[in-house]
Amino acid sequence: LNMKLLDIELRKYQNILFIPLITFIDKYFVSNQCSQNNILIKEILEFLRITSDQTLTIPIFINANYPQICLHWLSLSYLNAYEYAYTLRIIYNIARHDEGIMILNKCQCHNILMQFNTDILDRHIDFIIDRKWYEDLQLIYFMIIILIVDSNKLVIESTNWFITYRLSPAIFDGILSRTYRYQKFHISELIIILMRLCINDNYIHCISHKKYSTFPEYVFNVLNFLLYCVEIERFDYSVLSLDVLTVIALANILWSISFHDQYKNILIENIQIINKLIVFESSNIIEKILPYIYISRHMSSLKRAIDGIWQNLYPLSSTNVEIKSLTTIKSFCSLMISYSHIDIDFCRQLYDIFSILPELSISVDFINSKYLWQEIAQTIEQSDLVLFLISNNFFNSKSCRQELIYVTDTLKKPFISIFINADYQVTGWLKNRINESKQIHFEEKDFINNCNELLSLIKQSVSMNITSIKNTSDIKQWNEKEVKQWFNNNNLMPELHDFYQFQNGYELLLYTQAILAFSWTKEYARIKIRFEEKFKQQQQCLSPHEFSKFINALKHLKNKSLSSI
Incomplete structure (x- = not known):
């Protein structure tokens, strides 16, 4: 069992190995309602633990229903x-x-963990007798909570306790270890947990005001040591990749710290380490290692983090682009949309509606492919107006924070705050900066009406006449381009659109009616073979998850337009 395989090699074992293994253990746990020291079960669990340590393999576990089954095991009171x-x-x-976070949250993971903590972790005889077991599981418990729960919704008291008495000592012990590990956690895993906490300003201040008061210095010391390590050529990419991942996470932490004036002097004093980081980023190590590591959506690229730190320490005034006067009537308007990538579906939907208006030129990263700070700053300066898509995801994004500060504090440029969720309450660094801005709160039921209200605000801001937005709810009248937009809006694989090649909305609705009349799994089995044959050269697979997303989008389409068929 304990063999080293890449995630791409493991995919072919999903049905013949991973599903039978989880089924076997599940039956064993359910049928043997008492604790037994079964060596085979232990060996299988160890294999699954080692395999799932490689984050790139997690889609295999998700497709085999591991999240649901493992959460159920936590409710069993008799395991050892x-x-x-x-x-x-x-x-x-x-x-x-x-993807794992989304599935776990759908399965009420947080509630199940809290119940496990109360009913088992605090009461199980094994953990009462052996406090080491208790402390180890408590560390894992809190690490899961921090990964699946938004940092702004964590309980401050218990999280501060965890940072002080569990996380910080574990990081110190891991750094002092020859293998950079604490228990079976590599230091990168612990630093990523710290990075997730540092999204919230309160936890940065908490760490800095505890006994670990030299927090920025501590981050720099670890970073400097790791940069020294990665300069030494290693041939084991599995080891080097973990060091690189740690460096990227530490750079993200420094970016979070750099937003605060009280820490900027410490960062400037350590500017030589930041310069080392710049040299490292420009080397070919990152390019070699990226295929071997998983970067979550909460972690910015090393280049973006470095640019962010530099902008906070040595702010650009502007790139000398003339800021246009908005006092005269215009016939053409350039807009930029700033948003969290987690909210890309909403952003695409908004872009698809506004991009067809001839009077507007809209800049957004998934169209212009401008992701570097210098390019983003220039795009902001060249725009007549900036649209900020406000949400909790926006609040947590360092990139969004930097873009908004550049607009409000540096350029003092006109902008509109678009609240994706009508009931979202603004707090912290964001509140004072957008309180006086033009705002609109979107509601899902009235999207087109909200778009027209937004259009009115844009007209007021840029003093120009713009064509009204038409309602495109009659799906039967969609042309090929609008069908393609529907695939984009629902974040479906572009290859699925290329595979089906629907010419209009009527064809899409007819297919929807036909496929939803039967079990989609049969259609999946039929389509999968043809799909993978068509995209054989690209080595593109069609997973059950991707096809089920397509089915769910079709169900929503049917509910929206039953009368159109």
Whole structure:
């Protein structure tokens, strides 16, 4: 079992290995309602723990229903300590993947974990007798919570306790270890947990005001040591990749710290380490290593983090682009949309509607492919107006924070705040900066009406006449371009659109009616073979998850337009 395989090699074992293994253990746990020291079960759990440690393999575990089954095991009161430990480790590994977080949250993971903490972790005889077991599982428990729960919704008191008495000592011990590990956690995993906490300003201040008061210095010391390590050529990419991942996470932490004036002097004093980081980023190591590591959506690229730190320490005034006067009537307007990539579906939907208006030129990164700070800053300066898509994801994004500060504090440029969720309450760094701005709160039921209200605000801001937005709810009248936009809006694989080649909305609706009349799994089995044959050269697979997303989008389409068929 304990063989080294790449995730791409493991995919072919999903049905013949991973599903039978989880089914076997599940039947064993359910049928043997008492704790038993079964060596085979332990070996299988260890194999699953080792395999799921490679975050790129997590889609295999998701497709085999591991999240749901493992969460169920936590409700069983009769497992022994190592069975709970392995179960928590597998759930933790799943939570390290963005797709895993979504599935775990859908399965009420947070509530199940809290119940486990109360009913089992605090009361199980194994953990009462052996406090080391208890402390180890408590560390994993909190790490899962931090990965799946928004940092602004964490309980401050218990999280501060975790940082002080569990996370910080674990990081110190891991750094002092020859293998950079604490227990079976590599230092990169612990630093990523710290990075997730540093999204919230309160936890940066908490860490800095505890006994670890030299927090920025501590981050720099670890970073400097790791930069020294990665300069030494290693041939084991699995080791080097973990060091690189740690460096990227530390750079993200420094970016979070750099937003605060009280820490900027410490950062400037350590500017030589930041310069080392710049040299490292320009080397070919990153390019070699990226295929071997998983970067979550909460972690910015090393280049973006470095640019962010530099902008906060040595702000650009502007790139000398003339800011246009908005006092005269215009016939053409350039807009930029700033948003969190987690909210890309909403952004695409908004872009698809406004991009067809001839009077507007809209800049957004998934169209212009401008992701570097210098390019973003120039785009902001060249725009007549900036649209900020406000949400909790926007609030947590360092990139969004930098873009908004550049607009409000540096350029003092006109902007509109678009609240994706009508009931979102602004707090912290964002509140004072947008309180006086023009705002609109979007509601899902009235999207087109909201768009027209937004259009009115844009007209007021730029003093020009713009064509009204038409309602495109009559799906039967969609042309080929609008069908393609529907695939984009629902974040479906572009290859699916290329595969089906629907010419209009009527064809799409007819297919919807036909496929939803039967079990979609049969259609999936039929389509999968043809799809993978068509995209054989690209080595593109069609997973059950991707096809089920397509089916769910079709169901929504049917509910929206039953009368159109």
